[in-house]
Amino acid sequence: MITPTHIADAPRASEPKREKGRLRVAAIMEAGIQVFTEKGYDAATMTEIAARSGTAIGSLYRFFPSKESLADALLLRYALHARNGLAEMAQQVADLTLESVADAFVDFMLVLQSQRSFAIALVDARGGSLDERARFREVMRGGVADILRKAVPGISPAKAKVMAVVLLQTLKGVISTANEEPAMQAMILAEIRELVRTYLASASGRKSK
Amino acid sequence: MITPTHIADAPRASEPKREKGRLRVAAIMEAGIQVFTEKGYDAATMTEIAARSGTAIGSLYRFFPSKESLADALLLRYALHARNGLAEMAQQVADLTLESVADAFVDFMLVLQSQRSFAIALVDARGGSLDERARFREVMRGGVADILRKAVPGISPAKAKVMAVVLLQTLKGVISTANEEPAMQAMILAEIRELVRTYLASASGRKSK
Amino acid sequence: MITPTHIADAPRASEPKREKGRLRVAAIMEAGIQVFTEKGYDAATMTEIAARSGTAIGSLYRFFPSKESLADALLLRYALHARNGLAEMAQQVADLTLESVADAFVDFMLVLQSQRSFAIALVDARGGSLDERARFREVMRGGVADILRKAVPGISPAKAKVMAVVLLQTLKGVISTANEEPAMQAMILAEIRELVRTYLASASGRKSK
Amino acid sequence: MITPTHIADAPRASEPKREKGRLRVAAIMEAGIQVFTEKGYDAATMTEIAARSGTAIGSLYRFFPSKESLADALLLRYALHARNGLAEMAQQVADLTLESVADAFVDFMLVLQSQRSFAIALVDARGGSLDERARFREVMRGGVADILRKAVPGISPAKAKVMAVVLLQTLKGVISTANEEPAMQAMILAEIRELVRTYLASASGRKSK
DNA sequence: GATGAATGAGGGTTCATTCAT
DNA sequence: TATGAATGAACCCTCATTCAT
Numbered sequence A, B, C, D: 001m002i003t004p005t006h007i008a009d010a011p012r013a014s015e016p017k018r019e020k021g022r023l024r025v026a027a028i029m030e031a032g033i034q035v036f037t038e039k040g041y042d043a044a045t046m047t048e049i050a051a052r053s054g055t056a057i058g059s060l061y062r063f064f065p066s067k068e069s070l071a072d073a074l075l076l077r078y079a080l081h082a083r084n085g086l087a088e089m090a091q092q093v094a095d096l097t098l099e100s101v102a103d104a105f106v107d108f109m110l111v112l113q114s115q116r117s118f119a120i121a122l123v124d125a126r127g128g129s130l131d132e133r134a135r136f137r138e139v140m141r142g143g144v145a146d147i148l149r150k151a152v153p154g155i156s157p158a159k160a161k162v163m164a165v166v167l168l169q170t171l172k173g174v175i176s177t178a179n180e181e182p183a184m185q186a187m188i189l190a191e192i193r194e195l196v197r198t199y200l201a202s203a204s205g206r207k208s209k
Numbered sequence E: 001g002a003t004g005a006a007t008g009a010g011g012g013t014t015c016a017t018t019c020a021t
Numbered sequence F: 001t002a003t004g005a006a007t008g009a010a011c012c013c014t015c016a017t018t019c020a021t
Helices: A004-008 A019-043 A046-052 A058-062 A069-096 A098-124 A130-151 A157-179 A182-207 B005-007 B017-045 B046-052 B057-063 B067-095 B097-125 B130-151 B159-178 B180-209 C004-008 C017-043 C046-052 C058-065 C067-095 C098-123 C130-151 C157-179 C184-209 D004-008 D020-041 D046-052 D057-063 D067-095 D098-122 D130-151 D158-177 D182-208
Strands: none
Touching: A019 A046, A019 A058, A019 A098, A019 B017, A046 A058, A046 A069, A046 C098, A046 C157, A046 D067, A058 B180, A058 C046, A069 A098, A069 A130, A098 A157, A098 A182, A130 A157, A130 C046, A157 A182, A157 B159, A157 B180, A157 D098, A157 D130, B017 B057, B017 B067, B017 B097, B017 C098, B017 C157, B046 B057, B046 B067, B067 B097, B067 B130, B097 B130, B097 B159, B180 C004, B180 C098, B180 C157, C004 C157, C017 C046, C017 C058, C017 C067, C017 C098, C017 D020, C046 C058, C067 C098, C098 C130, C098 C157, C098 C184, C130 C157, C157 D158, C184 D158, C184 D182, D020 D046, D020 D057, D020 D067, D020 D098, D046 D057, D046 D067, D067 D098, D098 D130, D098 D158, D098 D182, D130 D158
16 A cells, blocks of 8 residues: 555655755756656656756756656656545545546546656656656556445455556556547547446446346 | 558668578577567667677678667567468458457467567667657557457448557557566456457447447 | 974965854864765765765855865864874983884874874875975974984984984884784784884994994 | 786776787776876876877777776786786895895885886775775785795794785885985985895894794 | 855766778 | 777766855
8 A cells, every 4th residue: 555655755865945946846857757758768868857947967966866866756746646636536436427437537647648658758668766666556556446446336456456457558548649640539539438438337247246 | 551562671781691691680680679678779789789699799780780770670570470460360350259359369469478578668668760660550550450340340440440559558458467476467467358358349339339 | 394384374264263163163174084084085075074064065165165275274283283292202202212212103103093094095195285295294204303313312314304204104004004904903013113113223223333 | 825816817898809909908008007196096087098098988998897997907917017026036035135135125116116106096095996906915915925934034924924014014115205306215215225124134133033 | 154056067987880900 | 791999979977166045
């Protein structure tokens, strides 16, 4: 189980102590997301991230003492985001139909889409520390599994976990649509939506047997 | 539409004319797959690929004039492999139940698994040229769509294409199981199998309405 | 000839006027000795010295406007220490046998040992300004030569100076024992003691001829 | 006991396989000695060593994959030199008077002087790996101790070892003369020579008692 | 005066690629 | 043709020093 403590760990070298420092950190993280997303972890360079955020290279390293620590910080922040979103969704699940839950999953992915593609760059392609990446995956799986347990009454925890893994894999497709032509994009999205509904429905049916 | 011509385009500098040359190329490609798989495109080095294949670095560059060209060649070969596998599957579809087709997809993924993880390294993580990566995606989507058109009578070509995209995304999950614990691995695999069956079944039902 | 004036030259940016400032300077110098000793001049960083002394980096630079100036200040203070010690020894020489003088030299080295290893770090390994290092050497040589002139009646000033150089070199061995195993350490120390006695004795004999 | 095997270990990344490579390695080592001697280990830069030897930085790293490995190689080569010199001296000891042996030690130091000052830079000031530095010290001590055992009949091995340590420390003074004015230089040298004779003589006397 | 953020030259090292042998 | 030495731009990161707050 992921606790807030696990997540609140600060991967920064030194917490900025002045307002200016906080702004700088924000600018760096923004630039970091951009560059990691565009080029992937390995091809991204700290020099470019510094330039893109209007920061001297030395200043960047003041706050993030290594490339990995920057990636970890970004991953961590995204994990928090996602966890909150999933937690929120979990609270509303009781009042929703299965179909609405399915849609909520897809919508959730869409909302995170911009950041999500960077998360893929970092998680799937060796960005950040092994630990942080594993932790990130657990957060996502745990959050989705929680929702499934509420949405599909009677489902076993183990089953919920497995379904979460498969569901997340399918939902990743939402991100990829970003690279498709608009017409194709809409169709793929609709198809994913349909598949997720079907998946939840069948799961609900299966368990009740 | 992908024609053989598209695929047979040789990204190699010079087709080796002698037996010795062909062996050398094979050794290089084998080493390339290994190293790209283990380290990812960026972290893989030409020097290591040369060493691992018992080739001098200069010789490597005679056959593959750049790192990208080597990645392209590997991607191409893998695409051919996959295309053949999918084509074969297409021929048998007529005699199979929908459920069997679903299983065949998963099995196909499993068969390719070893090479597949390298393909992911190259396609998802910016290995090879943009063109080659796009081409590779088209081959996969086209092959899967072909099968869907045969397996689900009455499906429209557009619908088949969209389904292929979503299906491939879901099937990618088969690869990822490699990193899970054995017990989890089996459960995820079974779950994917189930989802694919459900997906095909529902598609078959939908179209008939 | 070294006069107090030469030595009292303050390499500090600004003599601290208040008690607080003096404490701060003391803390910095203490930390400086530690870090220079542990890491050597080059590898020591002003940041670490600041941190180790509980001082902000900006404050450190208020008192010591450069790394070199800090090293110089430390060298200077150590030179004063040594000079006083040697001066004291000089006063007692008249009442001592040659053998006791020899022992006093070795003991003197042992007393300074802790600080001495930092002095070696700075003098032998290019820490501090050339000037300061030369001045330091002169102080040591002068002090030892003074003692020799008193301990070995009739010795010429030039001869005393030369002997001081050679004697100091031999006495450096006392410091190095710090890195040997305890058993070896004791033996080396005894051996040096013996050699110094022999040296003084032979010098005393030679000059009388 | 140091065996040739210990010493022949090659710290190079890849032994040069062509004549040109061997020349390059020689040039690099020459430049390395110069720069390490002038600036000390830390302050020496690989860039300067490369420039001084007319080598591209990449080529330098082909043969010496790290700064440390270069320092180690230099230390090793010097150790071989010294060992051979000491071994040679050992063979002649039987025919020499004690005084001649003392002179031989000083002369040996003088012969090695140019390289010796770089060895001091590396051994005393953290250059090269800890292992290599320790090994170097052992080689020197062992070689000198061997000679002492032959020159001073009846001396115990342990005593020879301890004397070697102290003797080497004193002989280091020969190197330092390089920085003195010529007149002073000659006097110091003569003084060291005298001290070493006295030391050997007294040792010979002591043991015989 | 104290603080700590900012700066950027420079350091060690890597690696795709070229080219002389 | 096969080999491996050569090249150098670029990378990640450090740290002495300055300066605004």
